Amino acid sequence: MRAYDIIRKKRDGAELSKQELSFLITEYLSGKIPDYQMSSFLMAVYFSGMTDAETIALTELMLSSGNRFDFSDISIPKVDKHSTGGVGDKTSIILAPLMAAMNVKVPMIAGRGLGHTGGTIDKLESIPGFRTGLTMQEFKNNIKDIGFSIISQTDEIAPADKKLYSLRDVTATVESIPLIAASIMSKKLAEGIGGLVLDVKVGKGAFMKNISDAGKLARTMVNIGNSMGVKTVAVLTDMNQPLGKTVGNGLEIKECISALRGKMPDDLKEVVLTLGSWMVYAADCITEEAAISRLSEHVLIKYKSELMDFIEKGDAFKKFIEFVDAQYGDPEVAFKPSMIPSASRVKEIRVASKGYIQEMDAEKVGTASMLLGAGRQHTGDSIDHSAGIVLNKKTGDYITPDEPVAIFHYNDETKINEAEEVFLSGIQTAEIPPDKRQVIIDVVI
Numbered sequence: 138m139r140a141y142d143i144i145r146k147k148r149d150g151a152e153l154s155k156q157e158l159s160f161l162i163t164e165y166l167s168g169k170i171p172d173y174q175m176s177s178f179l180m181a182v183y184f185s186g187m188t189d190a191e192t193i194a195l196t197e198l199m200l201s202s203g204n205r206f207d208f209s210d211i212s213i214p215k216v217d218k219h220s221t222g223g224v225g226d227k228t229s230i231i232l233a234p235l236m237a238a239m240n241v242k243v244p245m246i247a248g249r250g251l252g253h254t255g256g257t258i259d260k261l262e263s264i265p266g267f268r269t270g271l272t273m274q275e276f277k278n279n280i281k282d283i284g285f286s287i288i289s290q291t292d293e294i295a296p297a298d299k300k301l302y303s304l305r306d307v308t309a310t311v312e313s314i315p316l317i318a319a320s321i322m323s324k325k326l327a328e329g330i331g332g333l334v335l336d337v338k339v340g341k342g343a344f345m346k347n348i349s350d351a352g353k354l355a356r357t358m359v360n361i362g363n364s365m366g367v368k369t370v371a372v373l374t375d376m377n378q379p380l381g382k383t384v385g386n387g388l389e390i391k392e393c394i395s396a397l398r399g400k401m402p403d404d405l406k407e408v409v410l411t412l413g414s415w416m417v418y419a420a421d422c423i424t425e426e427a428a429i430s431r432l433s434e435h436v437l438i439k440y441k442s443e444l445m446d447f448i449e450k451g452d453a454f455k456k457f458i459e460f461v462d463a464q465y466g467d468p469e470v471a472f473k474p475s476m477i478p479s480a481s482r483v484k485e486i487r488v489a490s491k492g493y494i495q496e497m498d499a500e501k502v503g504t505a506s507m508l509l510g511a512g513r514q515h516t517g518d519s520i521d522h523s524a525g526i527v528l529n530k531k532t533g534d535y536i537t538p539d540e541p542v543a544i545f546h547y548n549d550e551t552k553i554n555e556a557e558e559v560f561l562s563g564i565q566t567a568e569i570p571p572d573k574r575q576v577i578i579d580v581v582i
Contacts, residue, residue, distance in 0.1 A: 140164065140174045147181040155194040162198045162297050172304060179301070179310040187315035189360055195315070196361050199323035202297035206244060206273075206329035211281060214420035215242040216332035218412055219325055221354070222254040224342040224503035225379035225528075227389040229257045229287065231396050231409050232416065234456035237284025238447045241420045244280050244328045245287045246294065250512050250520075253342065253503030255386065258289045263387035263477050263522040267466030283459045295323040314350070318357040325362075332368040332419030334412055335359070339578055340377035342499020348373065348578060355581040368422040370415045373578040374408055378497040378532050381405040385511035385525010387477040388546065394474050397454040404531075407576045414440035415580070432582075478523040481548050485541035486557055493570040494542075497532050498563030505560035509547040521548055526560070533570055 143157045161178060164170040187195070208215055216236065220226050233243045247269075250256035258269050269289040271279070279286035292299070298320050305311045325333055337345065337355045345351035355371035362369025381402050383392045396405060417440045418432065447453050454471065462468040470476045506512060510521030527544045530536050542564060547553060 140170050140178070144174065144178050144181055147178060147185055150185045152188050153191055155198075158191065158194050159198055162195075162202065166202060166297055166300065175301070175304055176308045176310075179305055179308055179313070179316065182316060183310045183313045186313075189357070192315040192319055192357060193361050193364050196319040196322045196326070197365070199295050199297040199301070199319055200326050203295045203327065204293040205327045206277075208242070208244065208277070208280065208329040211242060213240060213242050214332060214423040215244055215280075215328075215330045216334065216416045216419050216423075217243055217245050217325060217328055217330045218334045218336065218416060219321060220336040221321070221338050221344055223338040223376040223380060224253060224255065224499040224506075225381045225384045225389065226255060226336075226338070226376075227257075227260060227381060227383075227393050227396075228336065228405070228409050228412060230260060230390070230393045231401075231405075231453075232413055233285040233287060234397065234460060235409070235413055235444060235447060235453040236416055237456045237460075238452035239417060239443065240284070241416060242280050243285035244276070244330065245285065246290055246324065246328060247287050248290055251516060252512065252514070253500050253507055255384070255389070255503070255506075255512065257287060259520060259522070260386045260389050260393075261287060261464075263390045264461060264466040264470050265476055267461065268464050271464065279460070279463050283463055284456060285460065286464070287460075290324070294327045298323050314354050314357055317344075317354060318361060322358055322361045326365060326367060330367060331423040332416065333362050333370075334415045334419060335369065335371040336408070336412055337371050337373050338376035339373050340375055340499065341501075342379065342503055343376035352579065352581065355579075359581050368419045370419060371581040372412060372415060373580070374411075375574055375576050375578060376499050377574065379499050379502050379528060380408060382528050382531075383525060384502055384506045384528070385509070385546065386520065386522045387479070388525040388527060390470075390477055391474040394457070394471055397448065397457050398451075399449050402531075404576050410441040410444055411577050413444045417444070480521070480523040480525075480546035482546070482550070484545040484547070484553065484557070486543045486545060486560060487538050487540070488536055488542050488561065488564055488566060489538060490566060491537040492535070492566030492568055494530055494532050494534050494536055494564060495567050495571045496563070496565040497528075501559050501563030502526060502528075505545075505556040505563075508552040508556035508559065509545055510549050524548065533573065535570075536566060
């Protein structure tokens with residue numbers, strides 16, 4: 138078997154066997170297949186695509202290249218949630234303690250932010266003393282004792298994906314749906330979960346800019362998960378404007394604390410309760426196969442009501458406190474969010490003309506936040522956990538030049554003017570209010 142023949146076969150649009158894909162992955166990891174040949178293969182996949190069977194096989198091979206968590210000694214359903222990335226997307230930090238309060242275990246491995254999108258790990262590290270680099274035993278103990286844990290990615294999970302992604306990043310092959318799906322699912326399926334809910338973001342601040350591509354990615358990932366014995370659901374959510382009222386790590390943690398105490402903006406609440414209801418559904422499917430046949434709008438409404446009860450009773454908030462304490466953070470932060478570092482400077486941002494906000498471009502808001510110091514332009518860049526943006530107004534709100542549309546929080550003044558220019562270029566106003574945009578676009582099961 139030769140890499141050359143496999144590359145040519147995929148270039149010509151033929152379906153590869155699992156044995157051929159295994160040869161490529163194994164030999165590439167061992168260093169016998171050079172980067173230039175694997176780059177050619179990735180480009181062939183980019184143009185020719187992959188069948189469902191190929192994508193599933195590739196995912197299995199990437200998954201088996203590293204370690205998998207074994208939580209078989211925990212009988213309670215284990216379900217995770219994954220987002221494809223957005224701006225102001227803080228739902229994981231709210232959902233994990235909420236699920237734990239409902240007796241659903243959540244073993245979550247999360248990532249850092251890059252470019253205009255934020256990362257769950259960066260947000261959590263805004264909490265004084267908080268650690269995301271736990272030992273595997275600490276991770277497992279927290280899941281058993283508290284009900285969830287959130288840690289940063291490790292080299293032991295899907296090393297084939299890490300090596301392939303580095304190559305995709307420099308060969309213009311990132312935007313391949315089969316490769317994206319295999320990358321995401323190989324890491325998620327390593328968590329030892331029985332259920333997975335995918336938040337596939339759509340719009341200007343998302344990786345997937347249109348509903349058609351987002352739907353294809355969602356369907357591909359759902360097929361992979363279900364074929365490998367993990368009950369998988371994908372929810373397409375709007376990311377044309379930021380989610381919630383804050384963008385930036387420490388600011389978003391403060392918003393999460395407020396949300397866990399029952400106070401959250403309507404768009405954030407809708408996404409949290411929708412994703413949460415599907416996580417509960419996935420957990421029910423693990424323990425009772427008949428739950429699949431009982432699925433209805435009435436059942437989902439019931440789940441949402443139960444979720445809201447656990448927030449209002451304070452159970453989710455208590456789980457968050459336990460979580461912070463177990464991961465070496467100061468639990469007092471839940472009662473005193475002012476303990477989270479604050480920026481030394483703030484600036485009110487105003488629009489030039491009055492009117493209804495027609496658009497608040499999420500990518501531009503995220504880029505402005507990055508320029509203020511909250512994000513990374515390159516992997517390895519340091520970030521300012523106190524920097525970011527508080528949004529006083531959102532799409533559909535009426536605004537005048539007399540009131541700030543947003544407040545910038547920052548320490549470094551060098552890029553403040555550029556950040557303001559980028560932010561304002563994403564705001565459009567008009568005399569009439571815009572049509573209401575749906576936050577939940579579609580569900581793929």
